[in-house]
Amino acid sequence: MELAAIVLLPAAAGALCWSPFGRRFAAPITFASAVIVLALALSASMQAARLGHFDAAGGWLTCDGLGALIVVLVALVGTTAAVFSWGYIRLRSRHAAPSKEQHYYVLYNLFLMSLFAVPLLANVALMWVAVELTTLLSAFLVGFEDTPEALEAAWKYVVLTTLGAVLALLGFLILYWGSRVAGEPPFTWLGLVGAAPRMPPSLLWPAFLFILVGFGVKVGLVPMHTWLPDAHSQAPASICALLSGVETTTVLYVILRLFPVVGGAAALDARPWFIGFGLLSVAIATLLLVYVQDFKRMFAFSTVEHMGIILVAAGLGGAEAHLAAAYQMTGHAIAKSFCFLAAGTLTATFGTQEIAAVRGIVKYAPFSALAFVTGAFAIAGAPPFAIFISEFMILKAGIDGGHYLVIGLLAFFLVIAFCSILFHVTRMTFGAPRADTATSVAPVSCGIALAVAAIPLVVIGVYLPSMFQGLLRAAAAAMGG
Amino acid sequence: MGMNSSPFPIISALDALTGSLFLLTALGVLATRQVLASLQFFIAQSLLLTLSAALLGVALNSPHLLAVAAITIATKTILIPWVLRRTVSAEVYRTREIERVLNIPTSLLVAALLVVLAYVIANPVLAAVNAPFAQVNLPLGIAAMLLGVFTVAIRREAVPQLLGLLAVENGVFFAGVAIVPDLPVIAELAAAVDVPVVALVVGLLTRRIHLRVGTTAVGMLSSLRER
Numbered sequence: 208m209e210l211a212a213i214v215l216l217p218a219a220a221g222a223l224c225w226s227p228f229g230r231r232f233a234a235p236i237t238f239a240s241a242v243i244v245l246a247l248a249l250s251a252s253m254q255a256a257r258l259g260h261f262d263a264a265g266g267w268l269t270c271d272g273l274g275a276l277i278v279v280l281v282a283l284v285g286t287t288a289a290v291f292s293w294g295y296i297r298l299r300s301r302h303a304a305p306s307k308e309q310h311y312y313v314l315y316n317l318f319l320m321s322l323f324a325v326p327l328l329a330n331v332a333l334m335w336v337a338v339e340l341t342t343l344l345s346a347f348l349v350g351f352e353d354t355p356e357a358l359e360a361a362w363k364y365v366v367l368t369t370l371g372a373v374l375a376l377l378g379f380l381i382l383y384w385g386s387r388v389a390g391e392p393p394f395t396w397l398g399l400v401g402a403a404p405r406m407p408p409s410l411l412w413p414a415f416l417f418i419l420v421g422f423g424v425k426v427g428l429v430p431m432h433t434w435l436p437d438a439h440s441q442a443p444a445s446i447c448a449l450l451s452g453v454e455t456t457t458v459l460y461v462i463l464r465l466f467p468v469v470g471g472a473a474a475l476d477a478r479p480w481f482i483g484f485g486l487l488s489v490a491i492a493t494l495l496l497v498y499v500q501d502f503k504r505m506f507a508f509s510t511v512e513h514m515g516i517i518l519v520a521a522g523l524g525g526a527e528a529h530l531a532a533a534y535q536m537t538g539h540a541i542a543k544s545f546c547f548l549a550a551g552t553l554t555a556t557f558g559t560q561e562i563a564a565v566r567g568i569v570k571y572a573p574f575s576a577l578a579f580v581t582g583a584f585a586i587a588g589a590p591p592f593a594i595f596i597s598e599f600m601i602l603k604a605g606i607d608g609g610h611y612l613v614i615g616l617l618a619f620f621l622v623i624a625f626c627s628i629l630f631h632v633t634r635m636t637f638g639a640p641r642a643d644t645a646t647s648v649a650p651v652s653c654g655i656a657l658a659v660a661a662i663p664l665v666v667i668g669v670y671l672p673s674m675f676q677g678l679l680r681a682a683a684a685a686m687g688g
Numbered sequence: 689m690g691m692n693s694s695p696f697p698i699i700s701a702l703d704a705l706t707g708s709l710f711l712l713t714a715l716g717v718l719a720t721r722q723v724l725a726s727l728q729f730f731i732a733q734s735l736l737l738t739l740s741a742a743l744l745g746v747a748l749n750s751p752h753l754l755a756v757a758a759i760t761i762a763t764k765t766i767l768i769p770w771v772l773r774r775t776v777s778a779e780v781y782r783t784r785e786i787e788r789v790l791n792i793p794t795s796l797l798v799a800a801l802l803v804v805l806a807y808v809i810a811n812p813v814l815a816a817v818n819a820p821f822a823q824v825n826l827p828l829g830i831a832a833m834l835l836g837v838f839t840v841a842i843r844r845e846a847v848p849q850l851l852g853l854l855a856v857e858n859g860v861f862f863a864g865v866a867i868v869p870d871l872p873v874i875a876e877l878a879a880a881v882d883v884p885v886v887a888l889v890v891g892l893l894t895r896r897i898h899l900r901v902g903t904t905a906v907g908m909l910s911s912l913r914e915r
Binding site for chain 2: 330332333335336339340343346347350353354355358359361362365366369370373374376377380381383384387388394407408409410413
């Protein structure tokens, strides 16, 4: 029951925003829908943590620990970004036709619907369609600002991620073929894990590679990441929070689902591919972080880095590493969306995204400065935030498993990325103010959104409710650890 | 290609002929100088995909594949050209040369290598599993798919890139009709609806880029990069 409502409520909210009613009330409708869906998501996740796995809507929808974790993260970021949008989107569309703001909320709700559909749809072929919808429904949100740069970013986003999705489609068709050969199990993740030992490895292997590379485009794995910093820096900050915080994670979720499937075939080993793509992404993103000149691009590169870290953790294998991967996904979604909301508040205040043009934030906007520094520490992995703990867990799991080279390289890049982010952020926050700085006051909703988003950011680092620990363990179990 | 061992000799021969023409149209989408010709090659390619799906549907007695044939002809030869005419008709119907990164002979040389690569990818799969028409459809579908990716990479303008993207999709479905003739209809329908939506979104985006930037040479848009 909850599962169907989680997918259908955003669709209904989108339709309501589209109606004449939405001309005035699109923002409150979106907010109300997001809050209700968040409550439903929390209730579904408790059920998933307790039961391990349950179906709904006649078997069309399904939910286990990993799926529930993604749903909760999408619902959480969907709520804070909706609060942020309230004033921010009105500010950004004040010179445009009134319908522009209304269209934003229609697409915002439909985009959320597609993000919920990916982890909840039971049929893997339909799940592919949902992933494809996430791109198509967010294309005009990425191009919302209507500047040449924003349209360029939207173009690259749609063409490259759709190209990747079609390559992944061939992978899913081959996977379906393999499951027919293995005795026609239902085409669900559970069915595939069960059938994997009977599937011919020569089918399972190309299917895995096509999906890894094809959906790797959308996750932003190096070398398929080129579109990501453009889209994740040109979209409005509320959309960046969704793209970077949860859209990447939602597609990475699909790749993680393949881990137990491929692991079921004795002849195959996906781990070197996970670790290889993961380390490469971490390494290149770290280099780009050193030289970055735009603070929204900085957080975008950090997303590439974090996707790499999670993939390495998944590739290390074992219950400890997979628990760390689930925790890292949680920490990243919460911290990265917070960082983009803080960055959006700064662009509204200073009117620029250039790192060099923003100095002495603490003097002009002390509250934004506090949020920006907090977000930067959280995403860079400083204690007492969750990412510090999850990265520590990953390093420990790797050392316990004897992966000294992998862990050495990972730790090396993590330290450089940490220093780069904090170097840029402290210069911006505490540097001597420039003479030519002109500021305006950011909308109130930006401050409210940051205050609300700060609660989970701070809490999950110091205290994990036992119910949430259960959810993380269930998620790790679904990854095959 | 093991055609003698096939239980459907005539239909296999027809399918092989369809497959070769299918690959030729993929080369057409890749190498023509005019946008309209590129679109016509795409429509021809979609018709050949329809034909292959119908042939296999008859041979395997599969209503699924006949549904795929009907969906393909409706979406790709009618709906997509209509969508493009509505959104970017000036781009498609104005006769002029398309800008490209590589010249045509070099492109065709790379295309030949990609076809070889497609067989390298498909052979181990075909050696392990026996499916009646996969011997023809899988390697040629993968080849058309790779040619489509290459088209997106070397075209610098919006509509030709979109046609490359749609050709990739055709390639995947050309392989798909042989390897999964019994994919649930709902999945086929959803995937089929996806394609015109891609065309619509990309077409609308192209129109907006044209209005805002004054060109659709998307390859020339490069203000976003690391300095």
